[in-house]
Amino acid sequence: MKSPRFDIRAAKLKKIFAPANIERIWREKVRTSMKDQFINDGIEHFDFHLARKLESKKLSHIILSGSYAPQKAQRILVEKSKGLCRQLVIPTFRDAIVLQCLSDALYAEIKGKAPTKNSFFEPKDHKFSTVPSGYGTFAAWLNFQKALFNFSKSRNFIVVTDIANYYDSISYVHLRNAISAITEADECIIDMLIYILSDLLWQPDYTPRVEVGLPQINLDAPRLLAHCFLYELDAFLASDPNRDFVRYMDDIDIGVDTIVDAKQALKAVDLVLQTKQVRLNSGKTVILTRAEAIRHFRLFENARMDAVKASIEWRRKKDLPLDRQRRLVELRIKDGIKRKKFDSGNGEKILKRWLGLAAQTNAKVPPQILEQIIKLRPSVRENIYSLIRSRPLTPSVAAVLANCATSGLLVDDAAMVSMANYLVETLVKTKHSHSHVQNIINSNDSTLYYGLHSKLWLQSKYASTTELLKTLVDAEQLWVSDERLGRLAGSFLPIFYSSPEETSFKSLLDRSLNNGVREAYKFHIKLSEDEKTFQSMFNALKSPNTTRGTGITHAKFLCLMSALRNPNAPAAQINTLKINNKTVFQDTYYKNISTRLKII
Incomplete structure (x- = not known):
């Protein structure tokens, strides 16, 4: 139910959530951001992308009519070290669009109002770069490093510190005060941003909501708020010409000339932060000499x-x-x-x-080094997976991945999800590694959300349709109630074409009554039969992705299988897709699927 003042507030939101702006935000930013999330969408949200003009109008109407509410977000544990994990939130793509629209509007008000140039943050701009960077753009991080290197060569002592449990400790009251002090952004923008982010926070066991904490999301909105929250600290640090400092989100480095100055700076910074109910992380705080700083950095x-x-x-x-x-x-x-x-x-x-x-x-x-890094260095796992994906899979490397998957040392969700994501996009020229891949598949517990997601994603390339259907049937109770897993299940339709399990698979999907299943299933039917849908997807499918070992993402491969079966598609364009995606058919598993479907 709307309040009497909603229409007044909504008037200020009309520009932010105009259909044209929603479409632009999706096309230029959120579409790429969703590909960077840990959970892959089975059809890469192409159903929304092809109908983005209409879908943008629908989303705009829902928001401006006061009917919008955030949808259920998925949470994933990512190991930091020693088994300690951070919880990352994976919002739905529609919530991601709304957050990005609000973040861009707030950034337009805040940009240029920082009290100093020594704090570094810039929102990602996916039009120009998709280099992963932790927080903000990669360029901002490089500028932070450059400034730090400069004064670490001249100051006698460098203080290295950060804030304990930063995102989890941010109070909405203090956050609102901090933003209001630096910008004249409309109240409704800040209200809606905090409303959505607070709704995405973890609320376990039906506990009441508290006004503390920002969710950690691979999107600009929470990072921008967390960055601005420390503007008062930036102003304080910049007020003393006898010290240098740089800040990158909650990483703070201070350059001074004496040990006394170093300790005084730490004491003062901690007291400033206490006024906002956050504290420095004493376990990660060190005072380094110039020589130690050079070695440290x-x-x-x-x-x-x-x-x-x-x-x-x-x-x-x-x-x-x-x-x-x-x-x-x-x-x-x-x-x-x-x-x-x-x-x-x-x-x-x-x-x-x-x-x-x-x-x-x-x-x-060497394989032993790969295995050691994956098991013991969680922050480097993605780099190892990326290295493995960059070249054809060998039995020795597959054995490394299998050993890691079954070791019990990968305690977080992200380790196995990422392994599955990278492994389906690794070129496999022979089946000599099949037993190791099977061990990886079996190591995933399909009674758990992420175990099922990883197992299904791997089986959709490396297993038979019989094995894939069995997993879907056994885990039916888990995935039928979840729209994301439903979209994943529906995206497997091309694999089951012309297989003995096709009828059973379709029957399983029909009785699920899952919206995600319906969306993905309908998209594949249209792509495999409708010429207009084929033409809309042609450019996306004809361009190889050189960052993938197979030359294509796994989701696009599934789409490619439907497109190549379309009897209404021009023969010349079908031939173009086959030629441009020739690396796909060098993969023995993809080649077997394509041969069974009589595509090659």
């Missing part, structure tokens, strides 16, 4: 790696051999692991950079 290693990277890029551009650079990368990774050079300071950031160069030079990383 790995200034010399970063400089050397910059030179190596420049050399690699130059030689690749000139199409020159990379033998020397490849040997150097292999040596640095082996030596660093053996001598524990990546264990302190910014060591893991250096390791990530070497792994990135390993992918560029096709450097070999």
Whole structure:
């Protein structure tokens, strides 16, 4: 029910949630953001994308009529270290659009009003870059590092600290006061942003809601609020010319000349933060000498790696051999692991950079090192998975993944979900690794949400239709009540075409009465029969994705199978799709599916 003043407030929201703006936000930002979430959509939300003009009008009407409410968000545990996990929220794509619209509107008001240039944050702009960066854009993080490096060379002492449980400790009262002090943004924007974010917070066991905490989401909105929350601290730190500082979200580094100044700065900063009911993390706070700071931030290693990277890029551009650079990368990774050079300071950031160069030079990383990193370095797992995806799968590497999956050391949800996401997009030229892949599939507990998601996603490539259907039937009670898992189940329709299980599979979907199933199923039917839908998807399907080992995302492969079966599609365009996606058919599992469907 609306309040009498809703229409007055809604007038201020009309521009923000105009259908054209919603469509732009989806097309330029949120569509890419949803691909970066841990949970893959079985059809990459192409059903919404193709009907985005109409869907944008519908979403605009729901919001401006006062009927909008956030939908159920999914939460995933991501290990930080030693089994300790952070909880990330994965919103629905419609809630992500609403949050991004509000975030952009608030940023337009806040931009340029920071009390100092020493705090670094910029919203992601997916039109130009999709480089993962933690918070904000990668460029903002690089600027933070550059400023830090500059004063770490001149100051005698560097204080390195951050805020304990930062997102979980932010009070909405203090947050609202902080934003109101720096901007004249309409109250309704701040109200709606906090309303949505608070609704996405974890409320276990029917406990009452408290006005504290921002959810951690891979979107701009909570990051922008968390950044602005510390503007008062920025102003305080900038008020003393006898110290330097930089801040990147809640990471704070201060440069001073004496140990007394360092301790005084820490005491003062902690007291300033206490006025907002947050505290510094004493366990992560250190005071470093200049020499220690240089080692901690790995200034010399970063400089050397910059030179190596420049050399690699130059030689690749000139199409020159990379033998020397490849040997150097292999040596640095082996030596660093053996001598524990990546264990302190910014060591893991250096390791990530070497792994990135390993992918560029096709450097070999021994299986035992891959296994050690996956098991013991959770912050580097994604980099290892990415390295593995960059080249054809071998039995030794598959054995590493199987050993890790069955070790019991991957205690978070994200480790196995990410392994599944990367493994389905890894080129597999033979079935010599099949037993190891089967062990990975079996290690997922299909009675749990993420265990089922990972198992289904892997089986949709690596298992028979009989095995995939059995998992769906056994876990029916879990997925039929969830729209995301329903979309995943519905996206498997192309795999079951012309199989002995096709009738049973369709019957299973029919009795689910799941909206997600209906949306994905209907999309695949239209893509496999309707020429207009085929034409709308043609450009998306004809362009290979070079960041994937298979040259395509797994969701797009499923879409490709439907498109190539369309009897109303022009033969020339069908042929173009086959030629442009030739890497897909080099994968033995994808080739078997395509052959069974009589596509090749």
